Amino acid sequence: MIIQSKKVWIAGQFIPAQLEVAEGKITAVREYGERSVDQDYGTKRIVPGFIDVHTHGAYGYDTNDGEPEGLRNWMKHIPEEGVTSILPTTVTQMPDVLEKAVANVALVVEEGYEGTEILGIHFEGPYLDMDYKGAQPPEAIAQAAVDQFRRYQEAAKGLIKYITLAPEHDVDFALTKYCKETGVVVSMGHSSATYEQALMG
Numbered sequence: 229m230i231i232q233s234k235k236v237w238i239a240g241q242f243i244p245a246q247l248e249v250a251e252g253k254i255t256a257v258r259e260y261g262e263r264s265v266d267q268d269y270g271t272k273r274i275v276p277g278f279i280d281v282h283t284h285g286a287y288g289y290d291t292n293d294g295e296p297e298g299l300r301n302w303m304k305h306i307p308e309e310g311v312t313s314i315l316p317t318t319v320t321q322m323p324d325v326l327e328k329a330v331a332n333v334a335l336v337v338e339e340g341y342e343g344t345e346i347l348g349i350h351f352e353g354p355y356l357d358m359d360y361k362g363a364q365p366p367e368a369i370a371q372a373a374v375d376q377f378r379r380y381q382e383a384a385k386g387l388i389k390y391i392t393l394a395p396e397h398d399v400d401f402a403l404t405k406y407c408k409e410t411g412v413v414v415s416m417g418h419s420s421a422t423y424e425q426a427l428m429g
Contacts, residue, residue: 232260233269242273277312281390282350284317291316291349294328299336303343313345315390320353320364323376330384337387348389351380355393355403356418364418372398374406381410388412394419395426 229249236245244260285291287305289298299316306314318329333349353364355372370376372393381388390413398404407414416426 229267230263230265231267231269231274232265233274234260234271235273237273237275247274275310277307278310279313279347280306280311281315282317282352282392283314284319291318291333292321292325292329294325294332296332296336296339299332300341303336303341303346306344311344313347315348315350316346317350317352320356320361320368322368323379326351326354326380327383330380330388334383334385334387338385346387349384349387350390350392351388352392353418355391355397357394357397357420360394360418360420362418372403374403377403377406381412390415392417394421395428396421401428 230246231249232244232246234244235242236247238245238257246258246260246262246265247254248256248258285293285298286302287298289295289302291299302316303314316333318326321329330349330351333346337346354368354370356364356369358366358369361369377391389411391407392415393403395401395404395414395416396419404414419426
């Protein structure tokens with residue numbers, strides 16, 4: 229199949245171009261008008277599928293709800309928004325809620341679903357700074373702890389791929405180092421860390 233538009237997002241800009249697509253992948257990029265096309269989108273924009281690494285939910289569902297059908301419905305419908313892959317994101321909450329939430333994502337991945345690809349889980353909190361908690365519930369904010377995070381990761385069957393934490397509350401950066409060693413990307417957020425603390429982490 230060949231499609232084209234006068235606004236195709238390539239190398240950081242919209243340019244006229246033609247795309248050849250086979251088995252769901254772009255196999256060639258050509259000059260606009262070079263060949264006859266199956267679909268000409270005129271001035272409508274053609275962009276790559278979005279990868280959403282920080283999203284708590286949609287369609288009446290939140291990751292923390294921990295309900296399989298809600299997650300499946302979200303994944304089934306979010307491609308309509310251009311999202312092709314996703315990291316369902318938790319919100320700071322008590323341990324039982326977080327364990328259920330991450331276990332639910334693992335269950336859905338294991339049993340199967342339609343739509344957007346789940347690349348893993350973004351674990352936002354509960355290891356945050358109280359003064360910069362934003363909408364995170366203060367009663368659930370916790371001290372960073374490797375042992376506790378291991379339990380969450382076990383419940384998630386290894387699917388936690390990204391964590392947001394406040395590094396200034398991670399004693400000796402123990403959790404940050406553990407995450408790095410186990411392939412979890414650490415993002416600083418909801419933090420009062422100084423420049424120096426951020427660099428050390």
